[in-house]
Amino acid sequence: MLSDTSGGTSGFQWHVSGEGPTDNGVGSPQPEEEESASGVSDRRAKVTVIVLCYINLLNYMDRFTVAGVLPDIEQFFSISDGKSGLLQTVFICSYMFLAPLFGYLGDRCNRKSIMCVGIFFWSLVTLASSFIGKEHFWALLLTRGLVGVGEASYSTIAPTIIADLFVKETRTNMLSIFYFAIPVGSGMGYIVGSKVNDVAGDWHWALRVRLQHQTSHSECFFSELNVSLYFPLHFCCSPSFILSTFGFTTVAFVTGSLALWAPAFLFRAGVFTGEKQPCLKVPCDNSDSVIFGIITVVTGILGVASGVQASKKLRTRTSRADPLVCAAGLLLAAPFLYLSIMFAQASTVATYVFIFLGETFLSMNWAVVADMLLYVVIPTRRSTAEAFQIVLSHLLGDAISPYLIGVVSDSIKKSDSYMWEFRSLQMSLLLCSFVAVVGGAFFLATALFIEQDRHLAENYVPSGE
Structure with missing residues (x-):
């Protein structure tokens, strides 16, 4: 039986024990509760996943509530598109730069304590x-930058705990459940934020509605898993890891752009076509945030599930299934995102249909990319690898994309008319389709190296101690 003798400090110290006790030394062993691959009971492992998923749901609700009430925030502070984009960029930069620190600590210290402190701090600054x-x-x-401190402490460590609790197909299934929280939480952030704003008549209340749920789970009653100190650099620098990280960076770029700007873009399109009244005082018409939030939830569920199932079926034919599924998702998403942006001035229904299809294909990547990282990196340094991927993907992805889209929009805008507010944002958002195609190319390149890198990780034997 595998058991963790780390005592809640640092280092996985596994040993193999003999058979269980018997009655007077005779007969079959006494039945014990089924255990997961880590030695933790199966029931406790599943409860751990449920708790991690719930907190991840709140994580992404908090992250995208601001986007759900962005027209109100712009009106309240009288800010430009460039400054609006900074709200997401500042948060992502904080989250990104602190991820390596928490990845390092997560591979060496008590993970439960790190996440408890992070969740409490996150709740405090949100309030x-x-x-x-x-x-x-x-x-x-x-304060949006400080929220990144708490979220970095959680997002860097949580997936590695799931990876330590489960293996093979079970791990893929549990990761897919965990990553369902990304699109579902994101969509609920738009919906809850805009609805609370409508009821209260004040966007500030949208930031307060989830605090009791965040704080109530700050005790983090899941198992503590720790790892040893050794980590060979060449695993972090394997071609498949680097290429898939660049591919995931393009996913982060596109989702970051759409997350902040899609509701505002749809609102401006409605004003441009005469279907909506311009926002002259708060609260603004946030119905587009609600619809976009619902689309995000549904497409997220469909996309993550489709990506996992497509990968499972394709694995029976090729061991390169994961990067090929990710590439297909991005390459299929690109034309639908382009059509959704261009049809905004002609047909609202067509716009929502194309957004639905584009986001569905885009969401196919979440769980599959996470699974790829975990099987090309040795278990004792998965938190560090997660942190590296977070830094690179956010640095070149959603840390810059919301601000970049806003700055490009401001530079294109020739006047403050409603037409140019719509046109400038429309043209700047077209960048997302191009980036998605580039991401597909990165995942196709990943498929060339995935087999050899997986073999090296699975057969790695550390030298020294």
């Missing part, structure tokens, strides 16, 4: 951000 006045936009930027 603080809901009391900011209209003369202090800088304070909102500051």
Whole structure:
């Protein structure tokens, strides 16, 4: 039987014990509760996944609530598109730069304590951000940056705990459940944020509605898993790991752009076509945030499930199934995202249909990319690898994309008319389709190396101790 003798400090110290006790030394062993691959009971392992999924759901709700009420925030602070984009960029930069620190700590220290402190801090600064006045936009930027501290402590460590608890197909299934929380939580962030804003008549309340749920789970009652100190650099620098990370970076770029700007773009399209009234005072018409949120939830569920199932079926034919599925998802998403942006001025229904299809294909990547990382990196350094991927994908992805889209929109805009507010944002969002195609190419390149890198990771034997 496998057992963890680390005692809650550092290092996985596994040993193999003999058979279980018998009655007077005779007969079959006494039945024990089924255990997962880590030695943790199967029931406790599943409870752990449920808790991690719930917190991840709140994580992404918090991340995209601001986007759900963005027109109100722009009106409240009287800010431009470029400054609006900074709200997401500041958060992602904080999250990105702190991820290596928490990845390092997660591979060496008590993971439960790290995440408890992070969740408490995250809740505290979210509450603080809901009391900011209209003369202090800088304070909102500051608190959004501090939210990244708490989320980095959680997002870096949680997937590696699941990877340590399960193996093979079970691990893939559990990771897919965990990553369902990304699109579902994102969509609920738009929906809950906009609806709370409508009811309260104040966007500040959208940031307060989830705090009791976040804090109530700050005790983090899941098992503590720790790992040893050894990590060979060449596993982090394997071709499949680097190429898939660049591929995932393009996913982050596109999702980051759409997450912040899609509801605002749909609202401006409605104003441009005369279907909506311009926002002259808060609260604004946030119905597009609700619809986009619902689409995000549904497409996320369909996309993640489709990606996992397509990968499973394709694995019977080729061991390169995972990167090929990711490549197909991005290459199929690109034309539908382009059509959704271009049809916004002609047909609202067609726009939503193309957004639905584009987001579905885009969401096929989440669980599959996570699974690829975990089987090309040795178990004792998965938190560090997660942190590296977070840094690179956010640095070149959603840390810059919301701000970049806003700056490009401002540079294209020739006047403050409603037509140019729509046109400039429309043209800047077309960049997403091009980036998606580039991402597909990175995953196709990953397929060339995935077999050899997986073999090296699975057969790695550390030298020294």
